[in-house]
Amino acid sequence: METTKEALVKTCAELKQEGYDYLNAITAVDYTDHLEAVYILYNTEKKSESVITVMLPINDLELSTISNMYAGAVWYEREMQEMFGIKITGANQERLLLEEWNGADYPLRKEFIWGKDYKKKT
Amino acid sequence: MSYMRINIGPIHPSTHGVLRLVVDLDGDTVKNVEPHIGFLHRGVEKLMETRMYMQNPSYTEKLDYVAPMGWDELYVNSVEMALNSKVKEDAQYARMILLEFQRIASHLLWLGTFCNDVGQMFTMFMWAFRERAKVLKLLEDVSGSRMFYVNMRIGGLMRQLPQDFIARAYALTDYLESHIKEYPDVLDANGIFIERTKGIGKLSKEDAINWGVSGPVLRASGIEKDVRKDNPYYFYGKTKFNIPTSMQGDAYARYRVRYLEMLESISIIRQALGMMPENPDVAGLPIKLIGPQAKPDIIINRRELPRGEGLIYMVPDKQKPYRIYLRSPTYTNLQVLPYISKEVKLADLFSILGSLDIVMAEIDK
Numbered sequence: 001m002e003t004t005k006e007a008l009v010k011t012c013a014e015l016k017q018e019g020y021d022y023l024n025a026i027t028a029v030d031y032t033d034h035l036e037a038v039y040i041l042y043n044t045e046k047k048s049e050s051v052i053t054v055m056l057p058i059n060d061l062e063l064s065t066i067s068n069m070y071a072g073a074v075w076y077e078r079e080m081q082e083m084f085g086i087k088i089t090g091a092n093q094e095r096l097l098l099e100e101w102n103g104a105d106y107p108l109r110k111e112f113i114w115g116k117d118y119k120k121k122t
Numbered sequence: 123m124s125y126m127r128i129n130i131g132p133i134h135p136s137t138h139g140v141l142r143l144v145v146d147l148d149g150d151t152v153k154n155v156e157p158h159i160g161f162l163h164r165g166v167e168k169l170m171e172t173r174m175y176m177q178n179p180s181y182t183e184k185l186d187y188v189a190p191m192g193w194d195e196l197y198v199n200s201v202e203m204a205l206n207s208k209v210k211e212d213a214q215y216a217r218m219i220l221l222e223f224q225r226i227a228s229h230l231l232w233l234g235t236f237c238n239d240v241g242q243m244f245t246m247f248m249w250a251f252r253e254r255a256k257v258l259k260l261l262e263d264v265s266g267s268r269m270f271y272v273n274m275r276i277g278g279l280m281r282q283l284p285q286d287f288i289a290r291a292y293a294l295t296d297y298l299e300s301h302i303k304e305y306p307d308v309l310d311a312n313g314i315f316i317e318r319t320k321g322i323g324k325l326s327k328e329d330a331i332n333w334g335v336s337g338p339v340l341r342a343s344g345i346e347k348d349v350r351k352d353n354p355y356y357f358y359g360k361t362k363f364n365i366p367t368s369m370q371g372d373a374y375a376r377y378r379v380r381y382l383e384m385l386e387s388i389s390i391i392r393q394a395l396g397m398m399p400e401n402p403d404v405a406g407l408p409i410k411l412i413g414p415q416a417k418p419d420i421i422i423n424r425r426e427l428p429r430g431e432g433l434i435y436m437v438p439d440k441q442k443p444y445r446i447y448l449r450s451p452t453y454t455n456l457q458v459l460p461y462i463s464k465e466v467k468l469a470d471l472f473s474i475l476g477s478l479d480i481v482m483a484e485i486d487k
Contacts, residue, residue: 027447047352072334098160
């Protein structure tokens with residue numbers, strides 16, 4: 001299911017009402033011209049999954065947090081923020097999850113060349 | 123009021139890997155815990171994007187070094203889905219048997235180290251490792267390696283099973299059953315063990331779902347969620363087994379669930395051995411770097427790993443993954459630690475951490 005970043009929180013709230021009460025994972029994919037955030041939810045009653053994708057243009061990487069609905073979302077969102085540079089608004093993100101990382105490069109983006117672009121935290 | 127702040131780890135025997143805990147203490151009561159991770163981050167997802175499909179199993183194996191075969195099989199099966207290739211029927215039975223043996227080995231290692239954490243010193247550790255060594259010996263004879271097997275191939279296993287495999291596997295299940303059933307006699311009659319686990323680290327049913335924990339931690343909170351039952355793969359749909367659960371949600375319940383799971387695994391192995399033909403043909407394709415081209419459809423594949431639910435989200439390219447996401451179960455299970463460790467004694471913090479059964483290599487990726 002595709003949704004927009006404005007409608008993401010509403011979509012998740014609706015799905016949670018329908019019984020998709022378990023958050024499996026949050027991740028993102030870099031398609032070079034745009035990024036796509038992926039939310040995988042699971043219905044523990046019906047044993048079915050629901051995949052939500054959000055298209056994000058490269059110059060507007062921002063998403064609202066869903067951690068007030070799914071408490072487990074916090075670390076996934078922090079991981080996404082550090083690995084892809086997608087800014088998460090509304091969540092407590094004061095500390096880097098991976099502390100040794102410099103926090104300015106986004107290693108899972110395709111423009112990041114492994115072994116060449118690594119800079120140590122100063 | 124100000125609290126005393128202490129650092130535990132990253133090098134500490136009870137953190138089971140390079141985990142650093144920053145703990146705020148009032149006397150010896152824990153007021154706040156903050157797990158700091160990332161000391162073992164090696165960028166596995168990025169590395170896997172740069173390699174051909176069948177070069178990657180050696181990375182997925184090192185995610186969970188206590189039960190490498192689980193991740194290995196999950197990854198290779200995801201590639202099989204991308205290439206649209208079928209797994210031989212005999213090999214499906216063989217994979218089930220090996221995966222369940224791996225689950226037993228993993229739970230045994232957990233039980234041994236957990237008992238050390240809570241002060242049931244070394245008796246259980248030696249017993250559990252005695253049994254685990256026998257399981258590893260069988261897996262070694264199947265794959266040629268004691269710990270990192272890399273024996274999954276497209277369509278089957280690396281090579282045929284040893285000739286006496288079925289008889290040996292049956293004998294091993296008998297041995298395991300008789301010995302594992304002795305464990306509660308030692309643990310349930312042990313005051314130290316009971317006191318250090320019962321009522322410690324309680325996680326309610328609602329919170330367990332909300333935090334998204336999985337595996338034995340989730341089932342110990344009373345939720346019957348097991349991928350083998352809910353979305354069966356291979357012949358799990360044809361085998362009869364129960365999902366052990368408990369309503370308590372504490373460290374003792376997690377021990378109890380894992381203990382019963384080992385017995386269920388033994389039952390699954392026996393059923394699969396019974397269904398497997400006498401001279402199974404399990405060999406898959408040899409490794410070829412350039413193989414058939416993958417379909418471009420996105421793959422979502424899930425498995426019940428010993429520590430919880432593993433999930434792969436893969437965007438395939440022709441000869442290598444364009445993007446691969448690995449959902450490691452212990453990543454979410456560790457996240458719940460600060461929540462369930464409020465107002466416990468410092469010593470109980472390690473009972474809780476041990477009961478979550480974390481593996482840092484899988485958390486950091």
